[in-house]
Amino acid sequence: MPDTTSERAAAVKAALRTQSIELPSWAFGNSGTRFKVFAQPGVPRTPEEKIEDAAQVHRYTGIAPSVALHIPWDEVDDYAALAAHAASAGVRIGTINANVFQDDDYRLGSVTNPDPRVRRKAVDHLLECVDVMDATGSRDLKLWFADGTNYPGQDDIAARQDRLADALDEVYARLAPHQRMVLEYKLFEPAFYTTDVPDWGTAYAHCLRLGERAKVVVDTGHHAPGTNIEFIVAFLLRAGKLGAFDFNSRFYADDDLMAGAADPFQLFRIMHEVVRGGAFPEGPGPDGSPGAGVCFMLDQCHNIEPKIPGQIRSVLNVQEATAKALLVDAAALAKAQAAGDVLGANSVLMDAYNTDVRPLLAELRAEDGLDPDPMAAYARSGYGERIAAERVGGAQAGWGA
Amino acid sequence: MPDTTSERAAAVKAALRTQSIELPSWAFGNSGTRFKVFAQPGVPRTPEEKIEDAAQVHRYTGIAPSVALHIPWDEVDDYAALAAHAASAGVRIGTINANVFQDDDYRLGSVTNPDPRVRRKAVDHLLECVDVMDATGSRDLKLWFADGTNYPGQDDIAARQDRLADALDEVYARLAPHQRMVLEYKLFEPAFYTTDVPDWGTAYAHCLRLGERAKVVVDTGHHAPGTNIEFIVAFLLRAGKLGAFDFNSRFYADDDLMAGAADPFQLFRIMHEVVRGGAFPEGPGPDGSPGAGVCFMLDQCHNIEPKIPGQIRSVLNVQEATAKALLVDAAALAKAQAAGDVLGANSVLMDAYNTDVRPLLAELRAEDGLDPDPMAAYARSGYGERIAAERVGGAQAGWGA
Amino acid sequence: MPDTTSERAAAVKAALRTQSIELPSWAFGNSGTRFKVFAQPGVPRTPEEKIEDAAQVHRYTGIAPSVALHIPWDEVDDYAALAAHAASAGVRIGTINANVFQDDDYRLGSVTNPDPRVRRKAVDHLLECVDVMDATGSRDLKLWFADGTNYPGQDDIAARQDRLADALDEVYARLAPHQRMVLEYKLFEPAFYTTDVPDWGTAYAHCLRLGERAKVVVDTGHHAPGTNIEFIVAFLLRAGKLGAFDFNSRFYADDDLMAGAADPFQLFRIMHEVVRGGAFPEGPGPDGSPGAGVCFMLDQCHNIEPKIPGQIRSVLNVQEATAKALLVDAAALAKAQAAGDVLGANSVLMDAYNTDVRPLLAELRAEDGLDPDPMAAYARSGYGERIAAERVGGAQAGWGA
């Protein structure tokens, strides 16, 4: 079993101190299924309140220093002021997520809509998101398209690819040299027959055409049953095309459960490939660039559990998986693999996975001045009760502008 | 190829004249995904208007004479008056669908909720639905429970079965002798870890315990990938436990697309088992009862297509699949099956499936005084334009009370 | 985190000392896919050699005291002599597995074949298996039927159920009062359209009709994607109808990988339901019977890894999952569940899962005179090298008679 008390533990801790996980502002708002959105007390009414809640997660975990925005859900008049607000709360604004799926105009798609007027409107929104990035200092524009069709024959699959390519080209051209476009794929939902970016291959092909600063986003809940996600991660890292993660977990479809809740072993295997592929801890890239620059984000829905604790738990789950991945004895693994020792190689990996890393993480937090038990510390803080009492009136944030 | 012009055609037509497909009132209201509900012009504001729209479907197809209600979506003060309204529109009220998933109290379940107060409230609603049945003269109470859990450990699986059994017992005891309970299963959504009635086996086991008038509902979109639905249909018919269908189609999960749109061959295979199992055309049951009494219902969401034409198309799709199933040469099929002639038996089935039954159905309609092309006839009628113009103001019906 | 050093650890160890996992004789023979069976050196040529290999697994783990036979793969002239051979090796013969899928006569099925002659032959084989049970003193007859169809229309689904029921009735009637029939279900393979016992509902319905001594077998690899296996386990235990497990793991279909290798968290959740449902450690049944009597068996294929170490690893994986399940703080879990504390309840379960139980198990083994590290101890024993050297000539055992 991995030695967790010595030099190795120190090395693992050093690496873990470089970790940062981005939180989605919308995880603090209400969410649900098409059947029901259960409102929760204390839910933020404004982007500012979402950022304050996110800051709580960072306060107790120490590794969640940035918040992704969703435009227009987080639309404000003054993004510089919002960024300042974040800074004062101890966090910063991260990725800008565009939203082109909630206007009645987008019934048949946004950038792939058969109607050029709607396409223009959608692309204009994407361009505005780059304006927001300029104001917030964000590096990444994240694009997820709900575009697709519900019925065979409804639209022309190849023509929609042409329209998609045109839109991406225009937006990519608008980016500043330090900005990136990260493109997300998803098998289905809300489209139920075709989706215009359904899999990593499609996202990869478009990113390849676009250029260096276009990368693929892997949302862990966006695959067909049986898809080996860590293979995709390894492949994209090898190709220099992994841009970001949207972490969450699922038993069925895009369930958006807390990361690591449904299949903690899968999360570990993914983080093992991340470590193996040099994306964490981040070293210099093969081209001398500052590194792979993968953004590790959560994207989840706390439909029935409280939201801030739900985010804390998810961050901890990712951290635990990362710690285990760092514990993998790479030399022993490589040796067993080279020897064709199936059980031996598997055993090296499982040794790390089976290790209880919670004591090491508690130690790390204590050393860094954090409470060893972030869940308990947050619960004791009374913050949850306070916002439930104070946030009365106004419209709770949810999946609407 | 089946002879579609002669005696056989006459027999098929005679059978088809006995078909009736029940429409869901909620198919005429707005629906969508968790991402967006796209509102459509002309959508009904009241149960009365939903029934009027449903009556249009019956008017042009001739085989959709009843409308299922969803309580409380279709709650009215006077159900007898609603029934009279339906009668005046040329249709009648069918199954009563209970809804125990849209109150904030149901966040952790309804009849299986760990809190006895919530369970009581849920059961009381189910009992009230039986009151509605008394008023509308409905035969069937349809129960679908969104109950389940999202996270391992969240609740006790077996204890939830106990609570479910208690609730079903109490409701079953309340039914009048001519009333039935039909119990629906669903793999997942909105619950993402366990669902309390996830599969036909669970529904069957409860129905078996309850008694003769408890039957299983097969919603064609509620299964795991790869599930052979026609097997379940055949099994339940053999066991005398098939109560109803919720027809719709899907490529992925519970997509609720138009029946027959995603896999018309599957719909045909299901209807073949229905015919083979004696459920259509309905003969006397083995116990001399009036027959299997299977309710053939649609349960769909027309998220992006117009709703009344969407229902007409779905009814026609079911009718076409039924006509093909009736064309199967049962004697030739049995002979090839008995001989172990794999390709021969398959060929008998495919002969029927590959037949274009649209001319026969057009003929049938013409003989019965209907327009041979219901889609075109409805389009010409101007009804869609009229309701779009007239239904201004008020709140459009949707998946809310 | 669970306290693993004190009273609780002692109680867990006491429970673990009652565990016994049955090994399949065929796991020691060659296996593979339709593409290739890779032969391994040292593979047994006879049932006796398979039993000797199985005894090695018991020798190092201490919890694998019985071996299941597969007839005719393990056909011998004198079963009493084989039982004596097992006893002398330190193990005993367990479940008898019938095989009605490898004769050319079974191309279109065995007990559900359209040809009555073939059905007779198949049932006769099943009856002979009961004769073997009489000779070996086995309690359980395990029935898995490859029966099904490949093409729509090929045979009549309901008629095949009738034939299946007839065969099961005849075999059940032949059992002695202390013998049981355990019926396995499987979604698909080798049949690719319908399978005659495709799911737990079908097996359950037949077992219910047959009587008390007919129970369902859950093979963890035999489900559709997304199926919640622990739900099925909980349901069957609540109904008194869980007979046995076939443990293995899978990422895709019936991959037959080592138990716990693909999804160790799922194995833990299953064992949690086993503990919760009173099936382990086994207490008296609700009717005062000696208990649930669930048989915990492995059923795997070590296609590329060495077979004896593969079995040891699998036994250890099940033992680790069991230890974790025993560590669940049932009182705390029940309290959190009753309170509707989603994250709290999940956290109680995860606390147990995240515990590294390997030190406790090493301790247990040391206390019981076993090597703390069974994999290493076996590797050091030289047994693998010895059989590779000695077992030269003869036909290696595989999936053939």
Add this chain to the structure above:
Amino acid sequence: MPDTTSERAAAVKAALRTQSIELPSWAFGNSGTRFKVFAQPGVPRTPEEKIEDAAQVHRYTGIAPSVALHIPWDEVDDYAALAAHAASAGVRIGTINANVFQDDDYRLGSVTNPDPRVRRKAVDHLLECVDVMDATGSRDLKLWFADGTNYPGQDDIAARQDRLADALDEVYARLAPHQRMVLEYKLFEPAFYTTDVPDWGTAYAHCLRLGERAKVVVDTGHHAPGTNIEFIVAFLLRAGKLGAFDFNSRFYADDDLMAGAADPFQLFRIMHEVVRGGAFPEGPGPDGSPGAGVCFMLDQCHNIEPKIPGQIRSVLNVQEATAKALLVDAAALAKAQAAGDVLGANSVLMDAYNTDVRPLLAELRAEDGLDPDPMAAYARSGYGERIAAERVGGAQAGWGA
């Protein structure tokens, strides 16, 4: 409904006269599952006999003029003589399929094996297959790799991609200018954790790097549940990277049932994209090249049905799907799509699908001097009985060299 009697029918027939479907030599040999290979009377013993059987399929369908070989299953001393034998039987040799999965050396992979000696051996075999192509005049080398791993940690995912890239590079460099490499992907089986070419994205990325004459093979049974295959076809055609089809059908995994048997509507949708994408009837490519050059091949296992009739039925199923695809009113479809008329566009597609094209195809055959009913004509020919009587002795061909 499409007008099938007039000019359109003539155009459809003209297109269908250009169709050619390649048959796999191995479909005429025995096949089965890992549970059992059921031998059939009359199965070929030699490559020559396989080709003779394939020629029967062409004789009755008129559209199956070429036979793909599998090396070493079809290894002969003199390939030129084999090609001459084919010509004398009225067919020709098509694609050469390499096989690097049936040697004991390939237990842990072929071109991605951790052992360089095994990789060398595998690449050498692939190079020999190009020698065969030189002798047979084949255009396409088809590569499917069973390579992958069964357990997490077993081998390094990215390193295996490096080895794969090296092997492909070496083989691609060996091709003559008129030869192509077509690369097949498959989700799983026989590897059960990772597969080295698991999806179209991986195959596409490698082909892109290799160059113009490397193209992707779509085997319709090689996808995760829910994958939209026609999307992939449309995408690859748009990118000029679709090389070939392996047609078959499936309800579950890689079932290898007859094409069109499990989901005839899917086959139609695929052929619709083929027609839409300009791959059939084949026009000049965008670069003035002779066209897309897609090879339409069957790849199936007739495990329980007779093989020659199984192939004839499959060819007819593909032909029927093609005829329906050709009947789609492209102008009406484009108009409805552009108008955002969801139901209208779907209806144009379904009109073609619902048409019974068998009369048109019977007519086509009669005009071309073929029997209108190929299945019946073959059955009447007595060929099946003759080979069953004559092919006595020798080893029946199967999935072995």
